[in-house]
Amino acid sequence: MRKILSAVLVLMMLVSLMVPGVSAAEAKSDDIVILYTNDVHTYVDKPLGYDVLKSIKDDLKTQYKNVLLVDAGDHVQGTAYGSMDKGEHVVKLMNAAGYDAASLGNHEFDYGMEGCLQVQQWAEFPYLDCNFYHEENGVRGDNVLDSYKIFDCGEEKVAIVGVLTPESFTKSTPAYFQDENGNYIYGIAGGEDGAALYADVQKAVDEARAEGATKVIGLGHLGIDPSSEPWTSTSTIQNVSGLDAFIDGHSHSEVKNETVNGKDGKPVVLTQTGSYFDNIGMLVIHADGSIETDLITTSPIEEPDLDENGEVKKDKHGNDKMKVVGYNIASDLYKGEYVADAAVQAQEEQWVDAIQTQLGEVIGKTDLTFDNFDGENRLVRSQETNTGDFAADALYYLFDNMDLDVDVAIMNGGGVRNKAVTGDISYLTCKSIHTFGNVACLQTVTGQQLLDALEWGARTAGTGEECGGFLQVSGITYKIDGEWPESLQKDEKGVWIGGPTGGYRVHDVKVYNKETNAWDDLDLTANYNLAGYNYTLREMGDGFNMFSGAVNVLDYVMEDYMVLANYVKAFPEGVVEASNSPLTAKYSEFNVDYSTVNGSGRIVMEAAQREEPTEASTEAATQAPETQAPTTAPAAPEKAESNVGMTVGIILAILIPVIVIVVVVLKKKKDQK
Numbered sequence: 001m002r003k004i005l006s007a008v009l010v011l012m013m014l015v016s017l018m019v020p021g022v023s024a025a026e027a028k029s030d031d032i033v034i035l036y037t038n039d040v041h042t043y044v045d046k047p048l049g050y051d052v053l054k055s056i057k058d059d060l061k062t063q064y065k066n067v068l069l070v071d072a073g074d075h076v077q078g079t080a081y082g083s084m085d086k087g088e089h090v091v092k093l094m095n096a097a098g099y100d101a102a103s104l105g106n107h108e109f110d111y112g113m114e115g116c117l118q119v120q121q122w123a124e125f126p127y128l129d130c131n132f133y134h135e136e137n138g139v140r141g142d143n144v145l146d147s148y149k150i151f152d153c154g155e156e157k158v159a160i161v162g163v164l165t166p167e168s169f170t171k172s173t174p175a176y177f178q179d180e181n182g183n184y185i186y187g188i189a190g191g192e193d194g195a196a197l198y199a200d201v202q203k204a205v206d207e208a209r210a211e212g213a214t215k216v217i218g219l220g221h222l223g224i225d226p227s228s229e230p231w232t233s234t235s236t237i238q239n240v241s242g243l244d245a246f247i248d249g250h251s252h253s254e255v256k257n258e259t260v261n262g263k264d265g266k267p268v269v270l271t272q273t274g275s276y277f278d279n280i281g282m283l284v285i286h287a288d289g290s291i292e293t294d295l296i297t298t299s300p301i302e303e304p305d306l307d308e309n310g311e312v313k314k315d316k317h318g319n320d321k322m323k324v325v326g327y328n329i330a331s332d333l334y335k336g337e338y339v340a341d342a343a344v345q346a347q348e349e350q351w352v353d354a355i356q357t358q359l360g361e362v363i364g365k366t367d368l369t370f371d372n373f374d375g376e377n378r379l380v381r382s383q384e385t386n387t388g389d390f391a392a393d394a395l396y397y398l399f400d401n402m403d404l405d406v407d408v409a410i411m412n413g414g415g416v417r418n419k420a421v422t423g424d425i426s427y428l429t430c431k432s433i434h435t436f437g438n439v440a441c442l443q444t445v446t447g448q449q450l451l452d453a454l455e456w457g458a459r460t461a462g463t464g465e466e467c468g469g470f471l472q473v474s475g476i477t478y479k480i481d482g483e484w485p486e487s488l489q490k491d492e493k494g495v496w497i498g499g500p501t502g503g504y505r506v507h508d509v510k511v512y513n514k515e516t517n518a519w520d521d522l523d524l525t526a527n528y529n530l531a532g533y534n535y536t537l538r539e540m541g542d543g544f545n546m547f548s549g550a551v552n553v554l555d556y557v558m559e560d561y562m563v564l565a566n567y568v569k570a571f572p573e574g575v576v577e578a579s580n581s582p583l584t585a586k587y588s589e590f591n592v593d594y595s596t597v598n599g600s601g602r603i604v605m606e607a608a609q610r611e612e613p614t615e616a617s618t619e620a621a622t623q624a625p626e627t628q629a630p631t632t633a634p635a636a637p638e639k640a641e642s643n644v645g646m647t648v649g650i651i652l653a654i655l656i657p658v659i660v661i662v663v664v665v666l667k668k669k670k671d672q673k
Contacts, residue, residue, distance in 0.1 A: 028065045032153045032285040034217065035060070035069045038249030039105070039275035041078025042090050042435075045352050047298045047327050048277045050097040051345035052338065056280065056296065057098055059336045066153035069098055070160060072249030072272070073105025073221030076119055078417065080355050080431035080561075086111040089351045091122040096344045099125040101149055103162035104132065105221040105249060109172035110436055113186065116176075120145075128162025128219065130204035131189035131197055140187060147204035150213050156285065159208035161243075163201055163220030165250055166190025166231050169493040170543035171414075171468060173535060192492045194230030198239040205242040215244045215285055223251030224272070227466030234260055237268045245269040245283060245291050254279065257293040269293055282333045294333040301326040359428035363565055364574030370421040370433075371597045372413075380413040380472065381465040384599035387433060388472030391416050393592060394567035395531040396474040397583055398558060399442050401570070406442060407511060408450065408475040409531035412457070412542055414468020415560070425568050425576070427561065434560035438533035442553040447524040452546040454478055454506045456496050459486045461505070462605055469542030472603075474531075477519065477591070479508040479604045496545040508604075517589050529553060533560060 035057055044050065053069070060067045075094065076087025087108075094102075104127055109116045120127050130147035133140050148161040166188045169177060177186040189196040205216050222233040229235060233248040241264035248255065252275035259267045271293040273279040279295040286292065304312040305323040313321040327338045370387040372380035380388050388411060395409035418433040457471035462482035484505040489498035509522035534556065535541035558566065568574060570582045578595035593600035 027063075029063060030154060030287050031064055032156060032158060032215075033060050033064045033067045034158075034247070034283040034285075035067070036072065036219075036247045036271075036273065036281035036283065037070075037075070037277070038072035038221070038247070038273050038281075039074045039252050040071070040277050041074055041107070041275065042076065042082030042087070043079060043276040044081050044090065044093060044348050046277045047300075047338075048280060048296075049340075049345075049348055050093040051340040051342075051348055053280055054097040054341035054344045055339045056334065056336060058341070059339075060334070066151075066156075068100045068151060068153075068158070068160075070100060070219055070247065071102040072219055072247050073103050073164075074107045074249060075102070075105070077107040077110045078276075078435055080359055080428055080435065081351060083431070083435050083437050084355055084358070086115050087119050088122055091119055093344065093347060093351075095122075095124040096347055097341075099123075100151070101125055101160050101162070101219065102127050103219045103221055103249075104129055104145075104164050104168075106165055106168035106171040109168055109176050113176045128160060129164040130161055131166075131200035132164045133187050133189070135184050135187040138184070144186065147200075148208045148213075148216075150208060150211060153285075156214045157212050158285070159205075159211075159213035159216045160219050161201065161204045161208060161216060163197075163218060163222060163236065164188055165221050165223070165228070166197060167228060167250075167494060170495060170541070173539040173541045174493065174495060174543075174545075175539040190231055190492070192230075194235055194239065197231055198236060201236055202240050202242075205240060209242055216242055217283075218243050218246035218248075220246060221249040223248065224253050224255070224270075225251045225466050227460055227463075233270060233272075237262055237270065239263055241266070243268045244285075245271070245293070247281065247283065248272040254295065256295050282331065284333060292333065294331050296329060296331040296334050298327040298338060299330050300324040301328060356428065359431055360426050362424045362426050364425040364568040364571060364576055366422060366425060366576035368422060368576065368578060368594055369597065370594065371419060372416055373419055374597075378413075378465040379597070380416045381467055381470050382413075382461055382463065383470075383605065384472060384601075384603040385416070386594045386597055386599050387416050387418060387421070388413060389474070389592070389599045389602065390567070390594060391433065391564065392472045392474035393581060393583055394563045395440060395533075397567050397570060397581075398440055398563050399529075399531050399554070400583070400586075402554075404442060404554065405529050406475070406531050407528040408473065410453065410457075410474075410536065411472040411532070412468060412536050412544075413470040413472055414542065415533065415535065416472065425574070427565055430561040430564040430568070433564055436535065436560060438535045438560045440557045440560070440563050441532060441534050441537050441555050442557070443530050443532075443537050443547065444527050444551040444553055445530045445547060447522050447526050447528060449546050449550065450476070450528060450530065451504065451506065451509060451522060451524060452496070452499050453544060454509065455500060455504050456488060456544060456546065457542075458505050459488055467542075469536075469544060474602075475512045475590075476522075477508075477510045477602045477604075478506050479606045481505045481507060481607050482605050483607045490543065493543075495540060495543045512587070512590060514587060517587060519589070 057069050076082050076090050082090050126149055127145050129145045132144045134142055148159045150157050150159045177184055179185050189200045208216050220233055224232050224234055233246050237246055237260040241262055243262055253272050254274040255272040258270045260270050262268050269291045273281045279297045282296055283293045302322040303325050305321040307313050315321055329338045372385045372387050379385050392409045392411040399406040417435050457469045458480045460467040461480045487500040487502035491497050510519040511522055513520045536544045537547050579593050581592040583590050584592045
């Protein structure tokens with residue numbers, strides 16, 4: 001009996017020991033978590049970073065059986081932390097954080113196609129894109145990357161389908177997709193109506209479903225900006241069946257959770273984190289199949305900033321100064337604490353310190369504020385800014401100081417990346433303004449090419465920050481009629497192929513004349529020496545194809561951030577003031593004033609008060625676009641002349657019937673007599 005009792009007690013003890021283990025296993029949720037990022041742009045020195053992301057993923061793995069981490073593109077370019085080694089350290093940080101998959105963004109091509117392929121070699125996770133392919137003689141070949149990957153998550157098999165924006169051709173550089181003879185050897189399915197993009201996504205979804213996927217998640221760098229139509233994530237969802245959710249990037253939009261109906265009428269969850277590690281996305285696939293998304297963000301913990309006597313410091317308005325001592329995490333779905341993974345944090349800090357050491361030397365200072373933003377709106381992509389002026393002037397100064405005949409300098413707004421800059425100026429400051437590593441060039445172009453470039457850059461002016469090709473300028477001024485309908489000609493890849501068919505939005509173009517110290521009308525038949533960067537002048541960046549055939553004067557002279565540094569050091573004692581530029585010291589009427597963020601008035605948004613083109617004139621222009629280029633710089637049309645013509649027409653329209661009636665009445669009276 002005792003033996004039996006002992007055996008029972010032992011068995012009970014074993015069961016009691018086993019029960020906690022079973023309970024712990026059951027405590028983990030069967031729900032599936034997908035963490036996601038997009039458009040980080042190498043901002044590795046912010047409160048949220050790869051160190052905190054790794055900690056969050058590890059914490060969630062103690063709560064959920066299946067946790068994935070993915071990125072929707074644009075992670076290897078943006079700051080000096082990416083450009084100094086072409087993204088290598090950033091990709092290594094992504095490896096350390098535990099990424100499971102990523103899609104390419106257009107900025108993954110900023111180091112050339114070789115650089116893009118090298119990034120994929122560094123990665124310990126797969127890159128996925130269903131519409132990026134090899135091409136030969138205009139014929140599509142195999143895809144460059146896998147279209148999707150299926151993750152086994154217990155009862156569910158989750159497919160991640162990668163999608164690349166066709167805008168990569170122009171928002172990186174078309175030349176990167178070509179061979180040395182200008183033939184395209186890589187393609188990105190898009191189509192003018194989006195059909196080619198939708199077909200590739202549908203094919204990937206269908207193949208993943210056929211392979212057993214029970215949930216299909218799009219991981220796309222498409223965005224929701226209207227200017228990206230028809231290649232937006234919204235339009236893609238609406239034209240594809242079988243998607244469950246779409247993790248997006250490209251437009252830097254904060255989309256916590258939106259629902260868009262697919263082609264089959266099924267609701268699809270759309271989400272995007274914003275940009276620059278401001279948020280981390282969290283998607284949960286619940287056991288019942290429903291999908292929930294949220295954005296994990298941080299809120300600072302502040303306390304009074306004390307001086308050496310223990311008194312609270314005051315600002316210039318007499319208010320108590322506060323200092324940030326930590327952060328809290330804010331999220332409806334994630335309830336963890338703000339903790340950084342020690343190993344990844346050390347890796348981040350080591351790289352940040354290395355860059356700060358390399359680029360931290362102070363070369364100048366300013367009491368001004370150079371900026372490109374109004375809140376979260378990037379003004380530099382739709383209007384003049386003082387940083388845009390400064391960047392264009394730096395290019396002009398570079399070649400002028402080399403005793404080369406430079407007439408005009410242009411700087412694409414998308415290449416000016418900084419937020420507020422004031423105080424000490426270092427190489428790192430310059431690198432925060434120009435992050436891409438483009439190189440200065442000087443070309444001889446015609447006035448017509450200049451006008452077409454200004455028009456191309458102004459095609460979306462005044463409508464937001466969609467166009468990175470908006471041109472900041474030096475040595476030239478112009479006005480933009482934002483109400484005039486845009487009618488530029490472009491190919492299916494969004495590359496310029498001809499001027500507007502319905503008239504130019506840009507008018508009153510003036511070029512500085514060094515000999516007379518005056519501003520002359522642009523002569524479309526004259527030649528001008530144009531300074532810019534290889535991205536715009538040589539490689540069709542942002543679709544600037546009108547410079548094809550231009551004569552190179554001097555090529556690949558200096559990297560972009562060094563052009564800025566060179567200009568800063570040319571100011572008296574390196575002190576940058578509103579109007580003490582070395583350019584104005586040499587050319588008194590050059591128009592340099594950096595005092596306000598909105599610039600010095602080189603670019604003016606001004607409606608020219610023209611009549612819109614008639615259907616007949618637009619049709620004629622379409623049939624013969626080469627005849628539409630004006631022979632002189634376009635000026636603001638005279639409203640008075642058009643009003644006179646209109647008035648005369650109205651008077652005649654009224655008088656003629658009256659005269660006819662009078663004649664008829666008189667004739668009848670005469671007949672009656």
